[in-house]
Amino acid sequence: MLITRVKKKDAILSLCKGKTLLIACFGCKEVHFEEKEYQALKEDLKTSNLNISGEIQLDYLCNDDYTNKRFELHKKEIDEAETIIIFSCGVGVQTFAGLIPGKTVLSGCDTYVLPGFSGFTPSSHDCEQCGECMLGFTVGICPVTACSKGLLNGQCGGAKKGKCEVSKNKDCGWERIYNRMTVLKKDDLTLKKMIRVRNYNK
Ligand code: SF4
Numbered sequence: 378m379l380i381t382r383v384k385k386k387d388a389i390l391s392l393c394k395g396k397t398l399l400i401a402c403f404g405c406k407e408v409h410f411e412e413k414e415y416q417a418l419k420e421d422l423k424t425s426n427l428n429i430s431g432e433i434q435l436d437y438l439c440n441d442d443y444t445n446k447r448f449e450l451h452k453k454e455i456d457e458a459e460t461i462i463i464f465s466c467g468v469g470v471q472t473f474a475g476l477i478p479g480k481t482v483l484s485g486c487d488t489y490v491l492p493g494f495s496g497f498t499p500s501s502h503d504c505e506q507c508g509e510c511m512l513g514f515t516v517g518i519c520p521v522t523a524c525s526k527g528l529l530n531g532q533c534g535g536a537k538k539g540k541c542e543v544s545k546n547k548d549c550g551w552e553r554i555y556n557r558m559t560v561l562k563k564d565d566l567t568l569k570k571m572i573r574v575r576n577y578n579k
């Protein structure tokens with residue numbers, strides 16, 4: 378089981394730039410998406426200086442095929458936005474980010490683990506439900522699951538030709554993050570904001 382919590386306004390605003398599109402996933406009731414809190418945050422964001430270009434409500438963002446089809450339907454709004462904030466669990470954010478390598482994608486929610494059965498959602502992405510979603514700092518690629526050591530402060534130095542030193546069949550997660558940052562022309566200032574002592578109580 379897992380649960381999502383909408384992030385605080387300041388945690389989101391500090392990473393936004395330009396026209397910003399909100400995408401919210403209302404599909405999966407198991408994640409207990411905070412609909413009321415999301416609506417309140419949306420109103421709050423509207424009164425800030427954030428340039429919100431629109432909002433799309435979807436469901437089951439974690440389903441690659443389904444999300445691919447929905448992506449085509451909303452392509453124009455997505456193309457026009459500079460930043461996209463996704464309100465869903467970590468898998469949904471990663472699935473969407475994978476479709477738009479040239480776009481900044483932020484996570485609007487934190488995903489927490491709950492004891493119990495998590496279901497069988499087939500997805501090419503994974504979320505460890507770590508309680509403090511880092512995807513907004515790491516260009517939509519999860520450092521906890523894409524890196525074999527779950528490192529939050531960059532590459533360990535063991536990668537060879539883009540492959541992880543722990544498993545040669547796996548691409549190095551931090552090299553993927555670096556490559557996507559290069560495409561997005563992002564410097565490492567955003568990453569530096571993330572690197573701090575982490576509150577593992579979450
Ligand atoms: S950083 Fe990774 S593990 Fe943590 S909530 Fe986000 S997607 Fe899940």
Ligand code: SF4
Nearest residue numbers: 524533541542549550
């Ligand atoms: S090689 Fe890359 S993915 Fe593997 S443990 Fe090191 S940083 Fe993580």
